[in-house]
Amino acid sequence: MNRMIGLWAHPRSRSTVLERVFIERGDFEVFHEPFAHMAFSKDSAIPSDEWDHSLPTTYQGIKEHLLTARERSNVFHKDMCYHCLDDLKIDTHFLAQQDNIFLIREPARSIVSHHRVHPDMPLHAIGHKALYDIFCVVTKLTGKVPYVINADDLAAEPERVIRKLCDHLSIEFLPQAMTWKRECPEQWKTWRSWHVDAENSERIIAPPEQPIDTTLFEQYPKLKVMYEYHRTFYARMNEFCQ
Template identity: 60%
Template structure:
């Protein structure tokens, strides 16, 4: 049977550039945030492109789309856990039929990056809490700790991080998938505003070493978001390979 891999993320977690590696591999049919189509439509305030691209709009139909694709090819889908948190938490069958990978990023960096694109973002859209809830549910269902990637590891040690992920997923590591031509994959067009950096990239780039949190601490609204989501990040971060050789 063909495989299905789910990359569960929160916004601004470097998940899109990791998805790009799977697009470049060429051995998976890749879906970019399919569950976002149940969370948003053309009238939503969030910045978006054309959301009338023929994608289904409800949870069961999106799940059926992924399962149907699996009949013809291996499937990789990346999504934000908060897009579908309630039905996903209640759907043990769907969670257990795929390999679930999680990616996290320090909420200070993620929040400021998110705010730069969508200043009206609601608290739940920071996404760490929903991500942790799905992580915990997968752990409960499988009896095993799901695989967690820290975005800073991906940025600073991309080959190492991808090799370890491929070992975990029992995939061949493809060095050529870590470089590409700067372009916008078809899958990204509905959310192109969010992925300009990834679109203009040709590989996984290291993060800025001179990150300044001052603008976060100066904004009480953003600090409230940070204080809400930081504990969930810390709980998941203890399960990453951060610091390992």
């Protein structure tokens, strides 16, 4: 039977550039945030670009779309748990049919990055709490702690992190998948404005780390509230990073 890998992440976690490695591999059919299509439409307030009308817009429809794709090839999908949290929490059968990988990033940096693209994002859209909820569901389902990657480790040592991930998944590490042309893959076009850096990249790199602009937290008190709420869930998952 073909494999399915679910990369569960939160917004601005460097998940798109990790997805890019799987696009470049060529041995997986890759889906970019398919469950976003049950959470949003082209008329939603969240910034979007070329809306993909070919994807279903219900949880059941999207799930069946992925499972049908797995009948013809290996499948990799990257998703945000908050898009489909209520349905996903109780759908242990779907979770059991795939390898569930989790990606986290320090919430202050992800919140500031998120704010730059979508200043009106609500508290739950930061995503760490929903991610932790599914992390707990998978832990209970499998009887073991799921595989967790910290985005800072991915940026700092991409080859080491990807090699280790491949070992965990029992798939071959492909060095050629670590570099690519600067372009927008078809899968990203709906959310293209969110992925400018990834589109203009040629590999995973660690950008120079600047101090977090805490003046934004002072200017926008809701950002500090978001940070205080989500940092606990980040810290809990970070204990299990590979």
